[in-house]
Amino acid sequence: MSLPRYAARRLLLGLAQILAVTALVFVLTEALPGDAAVVLAGDTPDPERIERIRRELGLDRPAPVRYADWLLGLLRGDLGSSLTAGRPVTGFLADAGGPTVQLAAITLLLLVPLAVAVGVVAAVREGRLLDRALTSVGIGLYSVPEFALAVMLVALFALRLGWFPPTAVGVGPNLLAQPAVLVLPLLVLLARPICSISRLVRAGMIDALRSDYVRHALRLGLSVRRVRLAHALPNAVAPAVQQLARTTDWLLGGVIAVEAVFVIPGLGTSLVSAVSARDIPVIQGLALVFAATTVTVNLVADVVAFRLAPRAGGAT
Amino acid sequence: MHSLNRRAFLGATAGLSAALLTGCGSGPATGTAATGGPRKGGRLRVAFAGGGAQETLDPHLSNLFVEASRSKAMFDKLADYGPDLSVRPRLAERWEADAGLTTWRVTLRQAGFHNGKPVRAADVLSSYARIADPARAFRAKTTLAVIDLKRSRAVDDRTVEFALKQPFAEFPNVLAAFGVFIVPEGTEDFTRPVGSGPFSFVSFEPGRSLLLKRNADYWEGAPHVDELQYLISNEESARVNALLGGQVDYAHDITATTARTYQGNDRLAVTRLTNSGMQAFAMKLDRAPFNDPGLREAMFLLADRGQLVDTVLAGAGQVGNDLFGRGYQYYAEEIPQRTRDLEKAKWLVEKAGAKGMKIQLDTSAAASGFVESASVFADQMRQAGLDVNVAMGNKDTYWKDILDKGSLCCFRSGAMPIETHFAQRLLSTSTVNVTKWKRPEFDALYTKAVSLADEKARRDVYAEMQRMQHAEGGYLVWGFADWLVATSPRVGGIADAPANTLDWARFDKVWLA
Numbered sequence: 001m002s003l004p005r006y007a008a009r010r011l012l013l014g015l016a017q018i019l020a021v022t023a024l025v026f027v028l029t030e031a032l033p034g035d036a037a038v039v040l041a042g043d044t045p046d047p048e049r050i051e052r053i054r055r056e057l058g059l060d061r062p063a064p065v066r067y068a069d070w071l072l073g074l075l076r077g078d079l080g081s082s083l084t085a086g087r088p089v090t091g092f093l094a095d096a097g098g099p100t101v102q103l104a105a106i107t108l109l110l111l112v113p114l115a116v117a118v119g120v121v122a123a124v125r126e127g128r129l130l131d132r133a134l135t136s137v138g139i140g141l142y143s144v145p146e147f148a149l150a151v152m153l154v155a156l157f158a159l160r161l162g163w164f165p166p167t168a169v170g171v172g173p174n175l176l177a178q179p180a181v182l183v184l185p186l187l188v189l190l191a192r193p194i195c196s197i198s199r200l201v202r203a204g205m206i207d208a209l210r211s212d213y214v215r216h217a218l219r220l221g222l223s224v225r226r227v228r229l230a231h232a233l234p235n236a237v238a239p240a241v242q243q244l245a246r247t248t249d250w251l252l253g254g255v256i257a258v259e260a261v262f263v264i265p266g267l268g269t270s271l272v273s274a275v276s277a278r279d280i281p282v283i284q285g286l287a288l289v290f291a292a293t294t295v296t297v298n299l300v301a302d303v304v305a306f307r308l309a310p311r312a313g314g315a316t
Numbered sequence: 317m318h319s320l321n322r323r324a325f326l327g328a329t330a331g332l333s334a335a336l337l338t339g340c341g342s343g344p345a346t347g348t349a350a351t352g353g354p355r356k357g358g359r360l361r362v363a364f365a366g367g368g369a370q371e372t373l374d375p376h377l378s379n380l381f382v383e384a385s386r387s388k389a390m391f392d393k394l395a396d397y398g399p400d401l402s403v404r405p406r407l408a409e410r411w412e413a414d415a416g417l418t419t420w421r422v423t424l425r426q427a428g429f430h431n432g433k434p435v436r437a438a439d440v441l442s443s444y445a446r447i448a449d450p451a452r453a454f455r456a457k458t459t460l461a462v463i464d465l466k467r468s469r470a471v472d473d474r475t476v477e478f479a480l481k482q483p484f485a486e487f488p489n490v491l492a493a494f495g496v497f498i499v500p501e502g503t504e505d506f507t508r509p510v511g512s513g514p515f516s517f518v519s520f521e522p523g524r525s526l527l528l529k530r531n532a533d534y535w536e537g538a539p540h541v542d543e544l545q546y547l548i549s550n551e552e553s554a555r556v557n558a559l560l561g562g563q564v565d566y567a568h569d570i571t572a573t574t575a576r577t578y579q580g581n582d583r584l585a586v587t588r589l590t591n592s593g594m595q596a597f598a599m600k601l602d603r604a605p606f607n608d609p610g611l612r613e614a615m616f617l618l619a620d621r622g623q624l625v626d627t628v629l630a631g632a633g634q635v636g637n638d639l640f641g642r643g644y645q646y647y648a649e650e651i652p653q654r655t656r657d658l659e660k661a662k663w664l665v666e667k668a669g670a671k672g673m674k675i676q677l678d679t680s681a682a683a684s685g686f687v688e689s690a691s692v693f694a695d696q697m698r699q700a701g702l703d704v705n706v707a708m709g710n711k712d713t714y715w716k717d718i719l720d721k722g723s724l725c726c727f728r729s730g731a732m733p734i735e736t737h738f739a740q741r742l743l744s745t746s747t748v749n750v751t752k753w754k755r756p757e758f759d760a761l762y763t764k765a766v767s768l769a770d771e772k773a774r775r776d777v778y779a780e781m782q783r784m785q786h787a788e789g790g791y792l793v794w795g796f797a798d799w800l801v802a803t804s805p806r807v808g809g810i811a812d813a814p815a816n817t818l819d820w821a822r823f824d825k826v827w828l829a
Binding site: 032033034038039040041042043044045046047048049050052053056082084085086087092095096151154158159162165166167169170172173260261262263265269270272273274276277278279282 | 361367524549554560710713717
């Protein structure tokens with residue numbers, strides 16, 4: 001199949017997936033006990049007042065009508081307004097998206113070269129001391145949950161040694177304004193993907209180095225370095241690209257634990273508070289962002305993998 | 317469930333941070349700002365749990381503790397509660413009622429809004445009309461229902477005459493109620509709020525930060541600090557870390573475990589706000605099995621209050637006597653404290669034919685300590701021969717769920733006057749009557765009490781009502797929790813006042829050394 005046809009087919013499928021996700025999220029949110037009116041009433045659940053809040057918020061209309069309204073708004077580019085705060089949902093997404101996108105982007109920028117370098121070095125030294133050391137550290141680090149790692153890093157580097165601030169409290173939406181607050185969250189976010197991606201690169205690289213075409217290239221007298229980087233590496237990273245796509249999803253999910261420990265008001269925190277407030281328009285807006293990101297990132301990853309190693313991507 | 321597990325995990329790891337910190341505990345002798353006098357200047361940074369991007373600055377919509385504190389920094393009420401929940405004048409200089417207690421004349425003090433305009437009677441009436449708007453659903457609406465706003469009027473710019481629908485001696489409680497703030501006439505937009513409070517608005521990022529500055533013209537005197545910044549941090553451990561790391565100066569609502577962990581640490585000082593939260597189990601009186609007064613008495617007697625306070629509140633509180641409002645004005649101190657009598661409880665359970673009876677105890681993560689208190693109390697009930705099953709409910713909808721469902725549940729309440737507790741929860745007409753206590757004679761006593769102008773006479777009737785509650789009521793009040801706030805040693809002037817009262821989370825009287 002040609003690349004443009006492949007991409008077009010995937011794009012249409014992606015749009016259908018996004019629509020399906022928003023419908024599913026709407027149904028699931030409806031299925032949660034209580035609605036925004038009940039949550040807003042809190043510990044004074046005066047039934048009459050709950051009814052009034054419901055009317056004020058338009059929650060007395062049937063669910064399909066409300067979903068259809070939301071879809072119509074979406075076609076006009078209007079994501080609606082928060083039920084509890086009354087402000088437009090797009091503002092919520094912009095505010096919470098800033099820190100999460102910054103964190104995710106910097107993590108990816110550091111992650112790709114680091115993970116590839118670690119994987120290639122380990123593969124080239126397969127079975128030697130360095131390889132075994134990297135493998136043990138990688139597996140050890142991979143098994144520590146983000147949350148535990150975060151708490152330990154804060155206790156040691158922020159509270160005990162005082163090298164970095166313990167939280168991002170008081171820093172505005174632009175985390176880059178105070179880069180010191182980024183160090184510990186980035187360490188936590190990098191720890192596990194570095195392990196998984198470098199393992200994949202290492203495995204792919206070892207396979208490639210053993211392959212006939214690499215042996216052939218070496219027989220032709222090309223330099224070892226050139227063979228490794230130009231011939232073996234592209235084949236080795238194809239599976240890693242798809243893992244990278246999954247990592248990006250995970251990063252954009254805000255890594256709720258990291259946002260909670262370091263007080264970073266990103267998309268993950270927003271989603272948690274919107275769900276507990278039963279703030280359907282905000283939940284829907286976030287679902288849309290997450291679904292669109294997932295679809296886009298996976299689409300790009302598949303296309304890249306298709307280009308790098310057509311045998312790997314063509315089957316899907 | 318996820319967040320609960322996460323919290324439990326945080327609790328377990330708090331010890332780790334503490335262990336790592338103890339090494340630096342050997343600094344200079346503790347010198348707190350509180351020892352010196354008030355100092356001027358600086359930016360006070362306070363950390364609260366927040367409501368995410370859903371937060372609002374509309375003081376009539378205040379719901380969360382952070383919103384209540386922000387409202388009090390920017391706005392004023394006509395009156396507010398002292399540490400014993402008696403009413404103190406604020407924007408109102410004084411008030412007097414006519415002989416029938418149906419017309420109240422309130423005189424405003426000379427005060428101005430942040431935009432330089434004076435606070436007038438028209439602003440008061442318009443604020444109250446906004447809250448009481450029948451088409452809307454503000455929290456304090458039912459509180460203001462006693463006022464007949466159509467017949468109320470501004471006598472002059474500084475005198476308001478309130479006409480009430482019935483005689484009401486406790487009218488000052490209404491002026492001090494939660495969320496009854498005065499805003500300039502006709503205000504609907506609160507993106508840049510204008511109030512008459514000690515601080516004025518600078519900037520706001522919902523869910524992150526609110527920056528305020530000193531109102532030099534505040535009627536009660538300008539605040540000590542130049543700026544006040546509210547920062548949001550939902551995890552308790554993150555608030556404490558931010559405080560230890562010098563990123564904030566005040567952390568609202570910390571756990572007793574944290575307080576104990578950092579005892580003697582010179583980077584953190586803890587203030588206990590005593591009598592802040594009533595902790596109880598609520599039994600429903602209109603259905604089996606607790607429609608049997610004998611079984612209710614058994615429950616009162618089987619409760620080991622000391623054990624509940626020690627384990628659930630980690631010792632940060634006092635035992636309760638099945639009555640709301642320990643330490644508050646009109647609290648019936650003279651009623652003897654109930655103590656555990658397991659033998660008699662067993663006998664009462666047997667007599668009620670309830671031995672081995674299956675009872676469901678509803679709880680949820682809606683308030684801290686609920687789940688723990690349910691499991692401790694379930695054990696105590698089992699010792700008296702009852703078969704208890706603890707049911708975990710949804711934390712977001714808990715209060716609505718327990719209002720009409722089930723027969724026994726965990727309950728808690730913040731501070732309010734005892735009269736308000738009666739009015740909201742114990743009258744036949746109360747909308748949030750969780751225990752379904754509906755007694756015409758109790759209603760009659762309430763009506764009588766609030767029509768008595770004489771405070772002493774009112775006290776006697778309130779005592780009579782509390783004796784009824786103590787003997788036959790559905791609230792098993794086992795304790796009163798202290799609320800704990802942590803501050804950096806630079807901070808002075810933190811008052812010990814129950815949550816929701818005037819001096820709680822009030823920052824114009826706080827200073828930085």
